[in-house]
Every structure is written in structure tokens, then in C-alpha cells.
Amino acid sequence: MSDMFTLAMPWWEFILRAVVVYVVVLGMVRLTGKRALGQITPFDVLLIVLLGNAVQNALLGQDTSLAGGLLLAATLIAINYAVGWLTTRNLRMERLIEGEPVLIARDGRLLDSVLRRELITYADFDAAMRQQGCRGIEEVELALLEINGHITIVPRRQDA
Numbered sequence: 460m461s462d463m464f465t466l467a468m469p470w471w472e473f474i475l476r477a478v479v480v481y482v483v484v485l486g487m488v489r490l491t492g493k494r495a496l497g498q499i500t501p502f503d504v505l506l507i508v509l510l511g512n513a514v515q516n517a518l519l520g521q522d523t524s525l526a527g528g529l530l531l532a533a534t535l536i537a538i539n540y541a542v543g544w545l546t547t548r549n550l551r552m553e554r555l556i557e558g559e560p561v562l563i564a565r566d567g568r569l570l571d572s573v574l575r576r577e578l579i580t581y582a583d584f585d586a587a588m589r590q591q592g593c594r595g596i597e598e599v600e601l602a603l604l605e606i607n608g609h610i611t612i613v614p615r616r617q618d619a
Contacts, residue, residue, distance in 0.1 A: 467522035470530060477534040480514050485542075489558065557606050564602035567615070577604055588612055 466473070518531055546553040563573050563584070574584065584602070587610035593599055601613040 463524055464526045465524055466527050466530075467524065468520055468527075472520070473518075473522075473527060473530045474534050476518050476520070477531055478538060480517050481535060481538045484510070484514060485556070489556070560603040560605050560611075562601065563604050563610070564596065564599050567597040567599055569596060569602075573604075579604065579610070584610065 519527060522528075542556060546556050561573060561577060563570055563577065563579065569584065574581070587602070588594070588596070588599065591612040591614070593612055593614050598614050599612055600615040603611045603613075605611055
């Protein structure tokens with residue numbers, strides 16, 4: 460019972476480990492692109508579970524105490540809150556952490572190189588057009604890949 464609250468390393472090492480893992484994993488997620496964030500598939504759920512398991516030892520080291528786990532959880536929640544607070548108050552940090560919308564089509568023309576870079580399939584783009592009432596690319600004035608991974612279509616105006 461006494462081991463439940465005995466830390467296997469100094470308290471500050473838990474916080475340092477949490478900050479390092481948070482920053483590195485955030486960077487990895489940002490590198491995967493926006494489209495990966497917009498779709499949750501069974502593969503994504505598996506990745507999240509495995510990622511959590513993979514970083515567990517990096518976070519806890521040899522510690523298995525309740526106190527260590529709670530300190531780590533509190534640190535991760537505090538970091539996440541701080542990042543949210545910072546991105547709502549600093550445009551530069553918001554762009555760095557969350558990214559910016561990306562133009563993927565303009566004036567009825569798809570930007571193929573952008574689709575490839577952002578890992579958007581033609582099927583995904585066609586589905587987004589249908590969902591937003593466009594029957595073909597010729598009806599699209601602008602298409603944007605939003606920071607949350609969703610595709611927004613701005614249809615061409617129909618002059619009467």
C-alpha cells in the first residue's frame with residue numbers, strides 16, 4: 460500500500476517527460492496532415508490505442524504508482540489547456556499548432572498536387588461535392604481543406 464504513492468523518480472521528471480512526449484506527438488500528428496484528422500476510421504482508433512501504449516513507458520519510466528499516474532494525467536491536461544489558451548490568444552501560435560485551410564480547387568479546376576500532398580482521394584473530393592450540392596467540378600468556385608480535415612465547397616454563383 461505504501462508503494463501506491465511513492466514516486467520512482469523526482470516529480471519534475473514526470474512533468475518534463477509529459478511536456479516532451481506531448482510536443483513530439485503533437486508534431487507527429489501535425490505532420491500526418493489535416494485529412495487524417497477529419498476522418499476517424501477503425502485504423503485511426505487502432506493507431507490511437509497503440510500510440511498511447513507506445514508512449515506509456517516514455518511517460519512513466521519505471522514508475523507504477525498511483526501518484527505518478529495522477530501527476531502525469533494532471534500535467535497532460537494542463538499542457539492541453541495551456542495550448543488551447545495560447546492558440547486562442549496568439550494568431551501565430553494558432554497557425555503553427557492548428558495550421559491553416561488549404562485551397563484544393565478553384566474556378567472548376569482541381570489542384571492535383573495539393574490533393575496528393577494532403578492525402579485526399581478523388582473519391583473523398585467527389586463525396587464532399589455531393590454532400591454540398593455540387594454535381595461536378597465545373598460547379599466549384601473554391602474548395603478548401605479546413606484545419607479540422609473537412610472539405611468545404613463554395614459553389615459558383617448561378618446568375619439569373
